[in-house]
Amino acid sequence: MTQNSPPLVLPPGLSRAMATLQDKDRRRLDDAVTRLHTVNGRLWDTEDRVRGALLSAAQVADCKREIDQLNAERNALAERADEILGSLADAGRADAPLHTETLASVVDRLSVLTLRIWHGERAAARDELARRRVPALHGQREELCAALDALVCDVAAGRRRLPVPARFKLYGRAGNAPAQIKPSRRLRRVLAFGGLSECGKSTSAEFVQRTCGAQRLKIGFLLRQAAHREGLADPYALSARRQAELLLGELNRFADGHVDTKLFTIESVHDDASIAELKQLMGDKLQTVYLDASFAVRVERSGTSAQAVAAKDEIKMSRGAHQVAALADHVIDNTSSIVALRAHLRRIAAPPTATALRVATPYGLGLPAAVASATADFTDAVRAYGPGVRLVALTGSPGEGNWIAGWSDLDLLVVAEHEAIGQVHEALEQYRTALNGAASLGPTLVTPGELTARRLTPRLEFVLHQLQQGSPVLHTAPGFELPTSSRDELAFAAVREVPQVILTMRRLRADAGPATLRQLYKHLVLACRLLLREHNQWESGPDRILTAASCMPGLSVVSVPSLAEVSSAWRDGDAELVLKPVCAAVDQLLSWYAAQLAA
Structure with a gap:
């Protein structure tokens, strides 16, 4: 109006x-x-x-x-x-x-x-x-x-009656009246970025595209596409409702044409009326993100004069860009660090989900009695710290049920608020003392903020995925939610992790000897596991992983003694008996990997 x-x-x-x-x-x-x-x-x-x-x-x-x-x-x-x-x-x-x-x-x-x-x-x-x-x-x-x-x-x-309210208006040819447009079932989620000039809209959309695989689109492009399709000279002259319908129509077309895309971003939201209408059409499928920053900060970021930024602001504000903040689902103060901005964006783009985690006691994980007792004492100790400790889990071989005494590590995951980390350190010292050398303890301490901001290593992403798939936890706080890691995301994480694993394996191979057998074998299994993920194969257990790796294109059979044989030789001090075939398998995999990258 x-x-x-x-x-x-x-x-x-x-x-x-x-x-x-x-x-x-x-x-x-x-x-x-x-x-x-x-x-x-x-x-x-x-x-x-x-x-x-x-x-x-x-x-x-x-x-x-x-x-x-x-x-x-x-x-x-x-x-x-x-x-x-x-x-x-x-x-x-x-x-x-x-x-x-x-x-x-x-x-x-x-x-x-x-x-x-x-x-x-x-x-x-x-x-x-x-x-x-x-x-x-x-x-x-x-x-x-x-x-x-x-x-x-x-x-x-009751002194007057009213006529039937239906007007039965027909616009266009008979039987061709447009129905109200609805989001396509393939249009799952859309983030719309708004804000004034140089506030970080493009930076934010680019980050979500790079980290979450979003399809990035501009509102102006969508409207121009719609105008061309509908024979319109100026879509901006249309009502806010009609603009919203045109935008949704184009989003639907993109979603139907890119069925594997789960997230779209649109920028720049400069019209509060049309985005409000689009929200009415899309509901929670549309999340509007308003990026706020002071004029001085935006001028400094722009690299141009204050007058130039003010002139662009005036144009945007004339369309209602500043009023989008009142309608936004999320308002981000983008005057802080890039770390803070990206943390906000990851929470919005990939929010945590409620998962029914499976809680078990240490005594049900196949651990020796002394190790299970020490683990139970540690769990009780951190549980007593209250809601500051959100989750405790043994990952790796204990979580997978194939713990081997004298060979397997205790890979421990603790999710705790930063303020509680000091208390967790004290409990860990007591845990190590109680273990008395019965097992090597490898703790990973992470804060809830790191999880929701997805500041995760590839290995940690896989651990969280295992927990969501039913691997047991020792303790979880009520209402605690984990970020969701899909198989596609884990496959991309594997691509990032493989280079480091290969470099470490190559270093261990150069220093190969009885003392490095355990590390060399574990890195061989880990490298194969990650490479299989790139081929969309999901195996667990070292023996099955190495057998499956032999089926990768171009790689001949990887002949390695079984885990039972390797671990037994290691514990008995006979590492030399299995070192040669393990080194041969490592050489075989490294040669194959080099050939694949040179192709």
């Missing part, structure tokens, strides 16, 4: 009747009437604009399309209002005289009359005829308000 145009003030009788409605119906009615008045304002403006003498034929056609769309929306809103207003009628008087129009039709006339008065008063300063008409228009409004209140009273008392 035109800037500063008047609100629609309903007559007191109707307002009192509306107050008797249930809260839900009253909110729906208020929304329908408010939007009806807004649409009437847009219609007035568009009909004024189409009369411009300098408009091209294409612009006139655009205005006509907009008028048709607004009229269709006007009728739909009036029908919606009548559905609720009809509940005010006394349905028991079927013989009551029938009124000529519905209550919403009268409200619609009141809306148009309110706009006519406002425009007349604006024109009165320069037009004598308009000035003379203003008192008569006010008189018409008073009469219409009185008539509407009387009609409401008669309808509620």
Whole structure:
């Protein structure tokens, strides 16, 4: 609606009747009437604009399309209002005289009359005829308000009946009236970035694209695509609702054409009205992110003058860019570090999910009695610290149920608030003392913030995935949620981790000897496990992993003694017996890996 145009003030009788409605119906009615008045304002403006003498034929056609769309929306809103207003009628008087129009039709006339008065008063300063008409228009409004209140009273008392509210309007060819557009089932999630100039919209969208695999799109591009498809010269001249429908239509097309894409980003949100309409169409599938930063910070980041940034701000603010903050699902203060910004974005783009974690005791993990007892004491100790410790789990071989005494490590994961880490350190010292050399302890301490911000190593991502798939935990705080790691994400994580594992394995191979057998064998298994993930193969257990690796393209059979043989030789001090075949397998894998990368 035109800037500063008047609100629609309903007559007191109707307002009192509306107050008797249930809260839900009253909110729906208020929304329908408010939007009806807004649409009437847009219609007035568009009909004024189409009369411009300098408009091209294409612009006139655009205005006509907009008028048709607004009229269709006007009728739909009036029908919606009548559905609720009809509940005010006394349905028991079927013989009551029938009124000529519905209550919403009268409200619609009141809306148009309110706009006519406002425009007349604006024109009165320069037009004598308009000035003379203003008192008569006010008189018409008073009469219409009185008539509407009387009609409401008669309808509620059963003295009048209302006609059927359906208008049965047809726009376009018969049978070709557009249905309300809905999000495609393949359009799963959209992040819309808004904010003023140099606030970080593009930086944020690029980060989400790189880390979450999002499809990155610009709102301007989507509208231009839609305009070309619909034969529109200027989509920005359309109503906010119509722009939102065009945007959703293009998003649906992209989602249907990219079925594996789970997340889309759109930028830049400069129009609060159209993004509000898009939110109504998409619901929670659309999350609006407003990036806020002070003018001084934005000027410093821009590398240009303050005047240049201010000029761009003025254009954006004229479209309502600054008002997007009030509608946004997330507002980020982007004056801090890039670390803080990325942490916010990861929480929004990949929120944690409620997972029913499987809690077990150390005595059910196949551990020796002394090790299980020490582990139980440690778990009890950190549990006593309260909600500061969120999760405790043994990962690796204990979690997979294939612990081997004298060979396997105790890989411990503790998720705790930073303030509780000192207490966890004390408990770990007591844990090591209680183990008395029975096992090597390898703790990983991580904060909940690191998890939700996805500041994770590839190995930690895989551990979290295992926990979500049912690997046991020793303790979890009520309501604790883990970030979700899909298999696709783990495969990408494997790509990042393989180079480090290969470099370490190559170093261990250069120093190969009985003392390094255990590390060399474990890195051989880990490298094969990661390479299999790249081939979308998911195996567990060293023997099965090495057997499956032999089936990778171009790699001949990897002949390695079984885990039982290797671990037994290690524990018995006979590492030389298995060192040679393990080294041969490592050489074979390293040669294959070098050949693959040189191809």
